[in-house]
Amino acid sequence: MQRKKLVVIGNGMVGHHFIEQLVQTEAAKQFEIITFSEEPRLAYDRVHLTSYFETRDPAKLALTTEDFYREHGVTVHLGDKAVAIDRAHKIVRSEKGTEVPYDVLVLATGSYPFVPPIPGHDREGCFVYRTIEDLEAITRTAAESRIGAVVGGGLLGLEAAKALQDLGLETHVVEFAPRLMAVQLDEEGGAMLRRKIEALGVAVHTGKNTQNIVTGKFQRLKMEFADGDELETDMIVFSAGIRPRDELARQAGLEVGPRGGIVVDDHCRTSDPDIFAIGECALWNGQIFGLVAPGYQMARVVVDLLNGKEAAFTGADLSTKLKLMGVDVGTIGDSHGRTPGAHSYVYKNEHDEVYKRLIVSADNRKLLGAVLVGDAAAYDTLLQYYQNGIDLPQPPDALILPSNEGAPAGLGPDALPESATICSCHNVTKGQIVACIDRGVVALADIKSETKASTGCGGCAALLKSIVDAELEKRGLEVKKDICEHFPYSRQELYHIIRVEQIRTFDELLENHGRGLGCDICKPAVASILASYWNDYVLSDKYFKLQDTNDFRLANLQKDGTYSVVPRVPGGEITPEKLIALGEVARKYNLYTKITGGQRIDLFGARLEQLPHIWKDLIDAGFESGHAYAKAVRTVKSCVGSTWCRYGVQDSVGMAIFLEHRYKGIRAPHKIKMAVSGCTRECAEAQCKDIGVIATEKGWNLYVCGNGGMKPRHADLFATDLDDETLVKYIDRFMAFYIRTADRLQRTSTWLENLEGGLDYLKEVIIDDKLGICAELERQIQHLVETYECEWKKTLENEAILKKRFRFFVNAEGGDDNVVFVEERGQIRPATPEEKHRLKGIPVELEEAS
Amino acid sequence: MFLCVLRVPAVKKTNQRTDMTETTASRTETWIDVCDVSDLEPDAGVCALVAGRQIAIFHLPKLGKVFAIGNYDPFSHANVLSRGLTGDIGGEPVVASPVYKQHFSLETGRCLEDETVSVPVYRxxxxxxxVQIQLPAGEKRP
Structure with a gap:
């Protein structure tokens, strides 16, 4: 069967969402999908565009990958703008001359930023705020500017103002209307927002009609206002609203609205039945929707229709909650109180700069709208009252008055009907979330990926969590934090107990705070805490019995009962002499040799009784323990850096070696990997490490909580352009805080994901010293650094331990006859059971032969 | 003298265990000398070679007991159980395999995660x- 051609023009958030949804449905089989994007990259998250300034990494904003499109057979014309629709022949033409016939055409051309036709609006130093390229241009110019002005005091304008302020500019917001966010906020709300934003150091000019932009006297530009005022600035960012991109539709003769926008019906069909329009370019019922959620709804409507299902777009709720320059703002429904008969409840607190207003129906029973400035905690609850038409409590003002004695003024998650929409970006109801939990999916992250809830704008994250918590509690599934049956405490609590009571042994802890004998969960966990607090020798009499096998023998147990040995190779730098020495040890003991991902060499097939001999040779050759056996700092990987590389800007190898020597062997809740890259090309892959350091022209950027492995996670940018000293200080604090607060076997990535307050909180603790513990955290690491000793060197000095713990039989010489090697590719490997049987007569199932 | 564990090996599949008491046969059996008490590791295990077989011996001073089970881990097919961590699960003394972490009862040899699997238990x-070990009657491998 010849597949029909479906062309999507525009690969923004909505265009991509449409394709992403479509390829998961049956209808995908009927269509060959082709999409055009005028931007040089695939769809990215424009809602969080401002975060680009933090990371400068387009990949962080990406919503998809080329692989995804390839896997689903979608053809993408990137950087190739569609310029004409030939409706008669049903062909789309592009700027580069591509001609693609279509059976169905979807316009997702989005919008462009409105730039008022002020003379001089196109001067150098004038920008819009829409694409990654815009942001890059703004960044470049900001570097040579002192003052920046934003035209537009709406949502986007304030976002842009934050960006300018973060770029270090003296920032002005110029708004035509008499108040900020005039569309969403009432007068009082706008005034309160203004106070708060001015307190942050941004100058706000309302009621200003810019008439002219001319060359400035002191700065690059001068804005002249209708009232005679002037403002000198070096750059201007226009963010005065959006206009639909309807030029293609116009040229093709489709019906457009008097003020722009492609007219669509409830099926998102344009005046040509084979052409749909979705997102910000579409005009439905005389309205353009400049938010992502309605665009997604439209996309789903068209996907349903293509699948032969009945679906309709029936308008969208424009309620929003957001943080503008750190100020919480929320608006719901009829925020201006224009509904006939509506009346209001207002709470205003000038001291804390909080303003809240409820707009309720004439009968006082239903919520029609709300405005929240300075404290949007009530937003989720109010939105549910509004969206689901739930009867208001009487009197309704209890919902916005500060609660005394912690009386819950909110609507608990239990009060929400199953039909309540929790995530409006992805249209997920409470019922779907509950069903997901019923299927046994209980981890918040898994529920998110399964239902997609809270993966759009993220505004419903808190509500989602409260629903999940409430549902889990109902099922008796409340996640118990007890480490195991022997201690009614979490790891963090045990850490605290050990620290406060200065406990030095497991037995003391068990006697005073636990029960039973302990087990393979609590023993190594406590051993780790004791090690990261006291840093005593792990094989001493009081500690050895707590150690997991690997720590117990200071080597890594492999599947056949032999061990592997990994000496430290700091930063992956090794002299030829040492490399030869390693090779000689491997040859002498006939060990299998493999290069690890951490730039070291792993020697496999060492028998328990061989370990001391192998290590004696290694230590004589100048090596020390690599702690590959421990939940501890492992390696610091590095690229070759500025010493050799044409592109390197800092000595990454030197820094990696320094860091590795500083932190080597420090026990932690789980292993810690680090890497240092000498430039932004990032050859050391630092962004998938627990602690990643990337050189910049000015110093180092610090990334934290990345992970490779089973659940990869890109590290978060934590701080930028640090000097050596500050870098080390932050890493010290980070490590000590992680060691203190993480759960057992919790890598930094999951630790951060579960840390209340997330990355912002972590920054407050470590950079701003919010908890006042940084000096103590640094002292702890300093203690660990100063008390470091090579565990293997120490062990080799202890005859009693060697004799007792590194022999295979307590009552005989020799080793395990079940360990058998065969040769493969010139090296040993463990024999399979069949090979053992053939070579040594070892029965395939030992226990049955006895 | 402070202990005695009175079980003979339980073999996979049959799950048949003969509970022997001191009165049955024990006086007629030979006890094999293994090592000095001071060779044992408190709260941990050692591996002994007894008549050609590997036996894991655990000393749990808090219970005042010594236990002996086969050293062979039926899940990993490696001789490793003496190198596992000891403790208790719900009061039952256990060792956790250092390879895949299954728990074996030190008293019965039964695997707590999989009822159909067990390891031999020795007196x-x-x-x-x-420290002396007794091998089950009629099973004396050279």
Whole structure:
């Protein structure tokens, strides 16, 4: 069967969402999908565009990958703008001359930023705020500017103002209307927002009609206002609203609205039945929707229709909650109180700069709208009252008055009907979330990926969590934090107990705070805490019995009962002499040799009784323990850096070696990997490490909580352009805080994901010293650094331990006859059971032969 | 003298265990001398070679007991159980395999995660400061 051609023009958030949804449905089989994007990259998250300034990494904003499109057979014309629709022949033409016939055409051309036709609006130093390229241009110019002005005091304008302020500019917001966010906020709300934003150091000019932009006297530009005022600035960012991109539709003769926008019906069909329009370019019922959620709804409507299902777009709720320059703002429904008969409840607190207003129906029973400035905690609850038409409590003002004695003024998650929409970006109801939990999916992250809830704008994250918590509690599934049956405490609590009571042994802890004998969960966990607090020798009499096998023998147990040995190779730098020495040890003991991902060499097939001999040779050759056996700092990987590389800007190898020597062997809740890259090309892959350091022209950027492995996670940018000293200080604090607060076997990535307050909180603790513990955290690491000793060197000095713990039989010489090697590719490997049987007569199932 | 574990090996599949008491046959059986009590590791295990077989011996001072089970881990097919961490699960003394972490009862040899799997349990005693093991009757491998 010849597949029909479906062309999507525009690969923004909505265009991509449409394709992403479509390829998961049956209808995908009927269509060959082709999409055009005028931007040089695939769809990215424009809602969080401002975060680009933090990371400068387009990949962080990406919503998809080329692989995804390839896997689903979608053809993408990137950087190739569609310029004409030939409706008669049903062909789309592009700027580069591509001609693609279509059976169905979807316009997702989005919008462009409105730039008022002020003379001089196109001067150098004038920008819009829409694409990654815009942001890059703004960044470049900001570097040579002192003052920046934003035209537009709406949502986007304030976002842009934050960006300018973060770029270090003296920032002005110029708004035509008499108040900020005039569309969403009432007068009082706008005034309160203004106070708060001015307190942050941004100058706000309302009621200003810019008439002219001319060359400035002191700065690059001068804005002249209708009232005679002037403002000198070096750059201007226009963010005065959006206009639909309807030029293609116009040229093709489709019906457009008097003020722009492609007219669509409830099926998102344009005046040509084979052409749909979705997102910000579409005009439905005389309205353009400049938010992502309605665009997604439209996309789903068209996907349903293509699948032969009945679906309709029936308008969208424009309620929003957001943080503008750190100020919480929320608006719901009829925020201006224009509904006939509506009346209001207002709470205003000038001291804390909080303003809240409820707009309720004439009968006082239903919520029609709300405005929240300075404290949007009530937003989720109010939105549910509004969206689901739930009867208001009487009197309704209890919902916005500060609660005394912690009386819950909110609507608990239990009060929400199953039909309540929790995530409006992805249209997920409470019922779907509950069903997901019923299927046994209980981890918040898994529920998110399964239902997609809270993966759009993220505004419903808190509500989602409260629903999940409430549902889990109902099922008796409340996640118990007890480490195991022997201690009614979490790891963090045990850490605290050990620290406060200065406990030095497991037995003391068990006697005073636990029960039973302990087990393979609590023993190594406590051993780790004791090690990261006291840093005593792990094989001493009081500690050895707590150690997991690997720590117990200071080597890594492999599947056949032999061990592997990994000496430290700091930063992956090794002299030829040492490399030869390693090779000689491997040859002498006939060990299998493999290069690890951490730039070291792993020697496999060492028998328990061989370990001391192998290590004696290694230590004589100048090596020390690599702690590959421990939940501890492992390696610091590095690229070759500025010493050799044409592109390197800092000595990454030197820094990696320094860091590795500083932190080597420090026990932690789980292993810690680090890497240092000498430039932004990032050859050391630092962004998938627990602690990643990337050189910049000015110093180092610090990334934290990345992970490779089973659940990869890109590290978060934590701080930028640090000097050596500050870098080390932050890493010290980070490590000590992680060691203190993480759960057992919790890598930094999951630790951060579960840390209340997330990355912002972590920054407050470590950079701003919010908890006042940084000096103590640094002292702890300093203690660990100063008390470091090579565990293997120490062990080799202890005859009693060697004799007792590194022999295979307590009552005989020799080793395990079940360990058998065969040769493969010139090296040993463990024999399979069949090979053992053939070579040594070892029965395939030992226990049955006895 | 402070202990005695009175079980004979339980073999996979049959799950048949003969509970022997001191009165049955024990006086007629030979106890094999293994090592000194001081060779044992408190709260941990050692591996002994007894008549050609590997036996894991655990000393749990808090219970005042010594236990002996096969060293072979039926899940990983490696001789590793003596290198596992000891403890208790719900009061039952256990060792956790250091490879895949299944728990084996030190008293019955039964695997707590999989009822169909168990490891042999041996009688062990302390006589005059020496650890002695008794192999099941009729099973004396050279």
């Amino acid at each position: 062990v005693r302390i006589e005059g400061g020496r």
